[in-house]
Amino acid sequence: MSRLKKLFDEPEQxxxxxxxGELWLDDQGNHINAHGGGILYYQGKYYWFGEHKSANTSQALVGVRCYSSGDLYHWKNEGVALPVDENNKLSPIAKGCTIERPKVIYNAVTEQFVMYFHLELKGQGYRAAQVGIAVSDDVKGPYxxxxxxRPNAGIWPVNMNQDQRTSSLTADDFKEWWTPEWRAAIVDGLFVRRDFEGGQMSRDMTLFVDDDGKAYHIYSSEDNLTIHIAELTNDYLNYTGKYVRLFPGGHNEAPALFxxxxxxxxxxxxxxxxxxxxARSAVASSIWGAWETLGNPCRGEGAELTFSSQSxxxxxVYGEKKSFVFMADRWNPKNHLDGRYVWLPISFENGKPIIKWAKEWDKYVFD
Structure with missing residues (x-):
């Protein structure tokens, strides 16, 4: 019996x-409400953090919810890890703001759990494009x-050259978007210069902790046109100022890095x-690049639409960094609460990650 199989053995449930894509019920018999989420493995348990959705709005009326599991199949509702602020209407996380894609990592030095999330301020649509940060001494919260x-205010990306930094072109020089000239200007950092003083836009995001304990914030920036990877300070609460742009003008969001x-x-x-x-995929030997595109990793029925989901x-699996699960959301804008989850195992073919559709699968594929 393999180590994975032994660890995963559970009583009949x-x-x-x-x-x-099917309904997934928690220990209370309710569909799991943790959309746009992420997984933290800590002391033998998985913790799933995600957006608590309401049926008729994608605004945050509750906050970030946490679930725990020992086997990945059965999830205990641990309650609201980060509640919205119902008392202070001026709070950045006031009830009615937008909280998306929360991710939690553990800092072994400070012994704190650190949560990052995409934050849009109440009543401002998607103009704020900020990142929110919260901490807790307990993995379940409260955070x-x-x-x-906005990250890295007043700092240039390390892979943006001097000509790009000093170009006199501004967004006002373009009456139309999506022209060849505008696209070229985006690649050359048009929006980086626009947002230089106030910080770079941060929307869809994830977090990644490397083997040396260094942590990174990966986020969609420049009006969702370019991915940024930014190094965090040792306490994971700030930025070191070192960051790079990935695929400028490529129009990528929903990043997931491993x-x-x-x-x-x-x-x-x-x-x-x-x-x-x-879906799209890429590979690099260094987190700073160069990054090579690998195309759509999905295979099987519905692959051209990522099986009707988004990463x-x-x-x-079990933090071993040998076997991986692809985690995606099947959004339902007519009833956000009914959004479903698409989890599939990742395999590799000729050095490329492959995600194959399966109507049903179990953890023993990792054996």
């Missing part, structure tokens, strides 16, 4: 396999809101609102 901001056998892999999606599109996280 309701769920003995994954059913992507205390620390601050929100590492296998010394190589870094990134899965993203295109930008089509609530509607699904084809949110890739996590290692």
């Amino acid at each position: 309701e769920y003995q396999s994954f059913h992507p 205390k809101f620390v601050k929100s901001l 590492k296998k056998e010394g190589k870094y892999y990134l899965i993203t999606s295109g930008c089509t609102g609530w509607a699904p599109n084809a 949110t996280c890739v996590f290692p």
